[in-house]
Amino acid sequence: METEREDGAEEAINRVLAAEREAAEAVRRCEQQAAALREETHAKARRLAERTDARMGRLRTRIEEQTAQQVAVLRASAEEIRNRPVQEDARRARLPQAVARLAARLTGEAP
Numbered sequence: 001m002e003t004e005r006e007d008g009a010e011e012a013i014n015r016v017l018a019a020e021r022e023a024a025e026a027v028r029r030c031e032q033q034a035a036a037l038r039e040e041t042h043a044k045a046r047r048l049a050e051r052t053d054a055r056m057g058r059l060r061t062r063i064e065e066q067t068a069q070q071v072a073v074l075r076a077s078a079e080e081i082r083n084r085p086v087q088e089d090a091r092r093a094r095l096p097q098a099v100a101r102l103a104a105r106l107t108g109e110a111p
Contacts, residue, residue, distance in 0.1 A: 103109075
C-alpha cells in the first residue's frame with residue numbers, strides 16, 4: 001500500500017513538474033511572439049517615417065520651385081515697371097486743370 005501511495009505521489013509530482021515545463025514553454029513562446037511583434041511594429045514605424053520624410057522632401061522641393069517661379073514673375077514685373085517711360089508731359093498738361101478744379105471746389109466757385 002505504501003508503494004501505491006508513493007507511486008501516486010510521484011505521479012502527482014511528475015504531473016506538476018510537466019505542467020510547470022509546459023507553462024514555462026508557453027511563456028517562452030509568448031515572449032518570442034512579443035519580441036517578433038515589437039520588431040515588426042518598429043520596422044513598420046521606420047518605413048512610415050521614411051515615407052513621410054520622402055514626401056516632406058518632395059513637398060518642400062515643390063514649394064521652393066513654386067516660390068522661385070513667383071519671385072521671378074514679381075521681379076520681371078518690377079523690372080518692367082521700372083523700365084516704363086514716364087508720361088511726364090501728359091501729367092504736366094493735366095496738372096493746371098486739376099489745380100484749377102481743386103481751387104474752385106475749395107472756394108465754392110464753378111470750375
